[in-house]
Amino acid sequence: MGFRWVLRLVALVLVVWGIAGLASGCAGGKIGEKQALAPQARPGAIKVYTSFYPLYDFTKKIAGDKAEVINLQPVGVEPHDFEPSPQQVADLYRGRVFIFLGGTMDPWAAKIQGQLKKDGVITLEAGQGLMVNNDPHIWLDPVLATEIARRICTTLVTADGGNKGYYEQNLRALEQKLTALDEEYRQALSGLPRKEIVTSHAAFAYLAKRYGLEQIAISGLSPQEEPSPQQLARLVALCRSRGIKYIFFETLASPKLAETLARETGTGTLVLNPIGGLTPEEVKAGEDYFTIMAKNLANLKKALE
Ligand SMILES: [Zn+2]
The missing domain is CATH 3.40.50.1980 (Nitrogenase molybdenum iron protein domain)
Structure with missing residues (x-):
């Protein structure tokens, strides 16, 4: 009698364990x-x-x-x-x-x-x-x-x-x-005194062209195309001579270069999101193309005023 109960208990434990394993396998997902x-x-x-x-x-x-x-x-x-x-x-x-x-x-x-x-x-x-x-x-x-x-x-x-x-x-x-x-972009950006946007990587050329802005990019067409020390020095000089107020960084790439440039030039930093992907926080907050484009416009206005 006692032995049968032990067997049943062992079987039960194995079943529960198996189900738990399956469930966690599903939750892991692709x-x-x-x-x-x-x-x-x-x-x-x-x-x-x-x-x-x-x-x-x-x-x-x-x-x-x-x-x-x-x-x-x-x-x-x-x-x-x-x-x-x-x-x-x-x-x-x-x-x-x-x-x-x-x-x-x-x-x-x-x-x-x-x-x-x-x-x-x-x-x-x-x-x-x-x-x-x-x-x-x-x-x-x-x-x-x-x-x-x-x-x-x-x-x-x-x-x-x-x-x-x-x-x-x-x-x-x-x-x-x-x-x-x-x-909205057209109306907001046409009347602003500044036109230069200093961006982390060169993601904003089409946007800049559409609304009459000038993109000055720290990295190339991808965040991986980093500038040489000489190029960075030229960017520092350019930001100073143009009286740039803010350097833009992004959410999915390292802000290191933008922060370095901001420090060297005594400027502030703001996010300009290239919307190549969302962070987990942005997904949780229900962000999408339109909510991020609205935030981008608010930061563009702040930088170009
Ligand atoms: Zn990109």
Whole structure:
């Protein structure tokens, strides 16, 4: 009798242990799933993968609950550094659509595009023909962002024609928000006395061109392209001669160089977020392209007054 109870107890412990193990295995999940936030896609919805955040955000806004949108870039990872894991690449082949930007932002994507297409996945190189001088940061110009959004909508309609009206309605709402954002930037920035923005890396050329600003970048087209000591010395001299008040740094890359330049020139620092990805704190706070663009504009006004 006593022995049977011990056996039962052991069996029970093993079962509970097994369930706990399974549960923690599920909770661990795949990194890309962390951004599959509400609204949850309906059962049977198509699976759409994106290479990095701004494409994810626009796709999510157009897809609503009619598609399951999964961002491959994990939260908190700087997009220029990011490459998907072999498991993530394998997942792509089980999706219906794969959306990437093209150019130097996600060079791994163009390499697998051909094979994905052959296997029946619909692919979109959203930035094709929109980039100048190999600069991938087109999403930071609301006008070019509108073109990206239209291409994403067309691709979703191709993949899932039954929901054409729904996707197009969401696109119109997104277009209106982008038009309003463009108008707001235009009005706020046109009257300011200063035009130079000193940025961490050269992510703001399209935005600067659209609104008549001049970008002075500390690093190159990616945060990894760091300046030499001579270039940094030239930047110090330039900031002094132009009477720069603030140096901009960003949320996902190291602020070290911006802080060094600010210290050398006796200027302040402010965030100018290139929206290449969100930090875990930004995800928790419910930030998106529009809330961050609004914060960027507030800081641009402060620096250029
Ligand atoms: Zn960048």
